Amino acid sequence: MIRFLQSDNRLTKAIFGVVIGAAIIAMVVTLVPGIYEGFAGAPQGVYATVREPGVIGRLFGSSENIQSTEVANLANNLAQRQGYPAQFAQFLQPQAQQILLAGAVEKREAQRLGLIATDEDVRYDLQHGQLGQLFFPGGQYIGDDKYRQFVTQQIGFASTQEFEDKLRDELTQRKLVAFITANAAVSDNAVREEVRQQGSKIKFDYAAITQDDVAKAINPIDSELQSFFQKNQARYATAIPEERKITFIAVDAGNLPGGRPQVTDADLQAYYNAHKADYHVDEQVKVRHILISAPKGADAKTDAAAKAKAQSLLDQIRKGADFAALAKANSQDPGSKDSGGELGYVKRNHQMVPEFEKAAMALKPGETSDLVRSDFGYHIIQAEARDEAHDKPLSEVAPEIRPILEQQKSAGALQSFASQLASEAAKNGLDKTAAAHNLHATTTDYVPSGGPVAGLPDATQMLQGAFAQKKGDAPRVASAGTGEFVVYSTDDIHAAHAPTFAEWKGHLLDDYRADQVPNLLQARLTKLATRAQELHDLRKAAAEQNVPVKTSDLVGRDANVPDVGQMSGPASVAFDLPKGGITGGLNSGSSGAVLQVLDKQEPSPDEIAKTYATRRTELIERKRAEVFGVYMGTLLDRYKAKGAIRVYQQPKQPGLPIGM
Secondary structure, three states: OOHHHHHHHHHHHHHHHHHHHHHHHHHHHHHHOOOOOOOOOOOEEEEEEOOOOOHHHHOOOOOOEEEHHHHHHHHHHOOOOHOOOOOHHHHHHHHHHHHHHHHHHHHHHHHHHOOOOOOOHHHHHHHOOHHHHOOHHHHOOOOHHHHHHHHHHHHHOHHHHHHHHHHHHHHHHHHHHHHHOOOOOOHHHHHHHHHHHHHOOOEEEEEEHHHHHHHHHOOHHHHHHHHHHHOOOOHHHEEEEOOOEEEEEEEHHHHOOOOOOOOOHHHHHHHHHHOOOHHEOOOEEEEEEEEEEOOOOHHHHHHHHHHHHHHHHHHHHHHHOHHHHHHHOOOOOOOOOHHOOOOHHHHOOOOOOOHHHHHHHOOOOOOOOEEEOOOOEEEEEEEEEEOOEOOOOOOHHHHHHHHHHHHHHHHHHHHHHHHHHHHHHHHHHHHHHHHHOOEEEOOEEEEEEEOOOOOOOOOHHHHHOOOOOOEEEEEEEEEOOOOEEEEEEEEEOOOOEEEHHHHHHHHHHHHHHHHHHHHHHHHHHHHHHHHHHOOOOOHHHHOOOOOEEOOOOOOOOOOOEEOOEEOOOOHHHHOOOOOOOEEOOEOOEEEEEEEEEEEEEEEOHHHHHHHHHEEEEEOOOOOOOHHHHHHHHHHHHHHHHOOOOOEEOOOOOOOOOOOO
8 A cells, every 4th residue: 555655646646635635524524613513422531632722733733632541540640659548549630630731732842843752862861861770780781671570560661662652751841841941040149149048047036825825815704605606506506416226135156046056077177178278388498597798799808708707607517516606696687696597487489589598498407508699698507497398187277277167157157046036026126036035135325326335345337227227127137246246226316406505515615715716816926026026125025925935046947946837937037037126926827926036147158159059050940940830831721722622521529538
């Protein structure tokens, strides 16, 4: 087909022209709004499509789909990086969507500007970039197999091609950022001012007021609490939770008719046959060792010294020296040296490094190995005992199996008995059923869904079921902890309701204080700051208002001062004050403070010179981020305005998890 289309004849060109013309018509019908819009649904599994902006882009430009799975995977990765539980990934989906849309637009703009990374760019970055020492240690390629293994197992990509495609996208983005921000610059004065600000240190007096300090001064009388209670009736409409009265019969294995079920020899044999793999003992050797450390890559002198010391110890062992004593005195394995080198049993399951395992498994009881070299150094291994692979006989493991079967049989019989009682109680009631079997029916007081229920080790299942029942529903069965069941029914229901003032008075003081504290805290801070500024003396103002004053050390913006908090936060305003200057009230929510600067030290010219280059780099990177952020914001707005971004799925905003 390709050769046919390459042939230079008019018929070929005419056919090709018809094909292209038909394709253009199809594209117009498909893409131009109003012609075919709405007849086709969203592409399967696609979250959004990005194409060139404008009519030409929609008619002739290619499009890029963002898959819904990409959004979900990125949201999961964001949650992992930020240390959130997996269920929080749903809240990061909007962020993931914006990142992927921006990435697609960046890629299109890079292509338009001729900035797409090439295969050669990818190869160069793999060898000389951040991963260069992994893939080309010492300048030598690790080989295709190790490369593939690292990419798929360590980084988590499905293939090396997928990894390289992602790297190409990243390199393309870097090129675009470099192109757009090439002219970003900062002045010498801006750098020096940044160095001065970041290097400045201050010492200050501070008067701190906490919410607890304010709360202690709030002591309302009953009439004030009663007024507060009336104004907040909606807040307390369901303050007393729903409660239920429950009648139950508790039974355990001691209540079983005919007593506990007996375990027979046939039961033991059947269980043993079904779980024989559990009683298989792999070949294993009990060993102890001495390690003389010589890490992989150590220089020849270090390695030779370690080997010589290990050989000297081995020679002493061969002549009858006490292995355990030599291990305690010489071994450099901190985990075993104090126990005479004891490691316990070694199996053929790669618990140990391969060289160690191979040597250990070859030893017979009482034998000592030659020197064994591993990545850790030189080992001397001695075998103390050996078990060949075998199955433990039933006679040996029967004492382990019997209690398992007794518990299983009792649990099964007990659940059947409880189900029988529930059926009888559905006809005769719980009280009569309990009496007929010499049992006792207990009726609780009104209990909330969280319990507890006296007399039951675990009432969780019963309460969950009871709060799902209607009054008078047929009795049900629930586990009440190990070896116990209950048969229960719901007798009565008290719906959640508002308490009376007398019932809730004990809670109202805390609520009243919590309601008043924020405004009162701010008022006290404002009053203190205003008076301190009037007197030009924080200590005098604080003494008048009975607020203690403390003095800080000489601190920078990276410090954290008790009762003030991070100096990079609200307290950072103090760095802009002259000596003697007093801040306003700095309110962090739970507490607040007023500061007066006692001393101020700015960096010297030498100190400025030392950090100038670092600060300049930081400021330029910040400037580049600002420039590129503005560029991308404008670009995304243009793409959206021109219809170049089409979102097919508008995800529902999830509610917050319970308890958040």
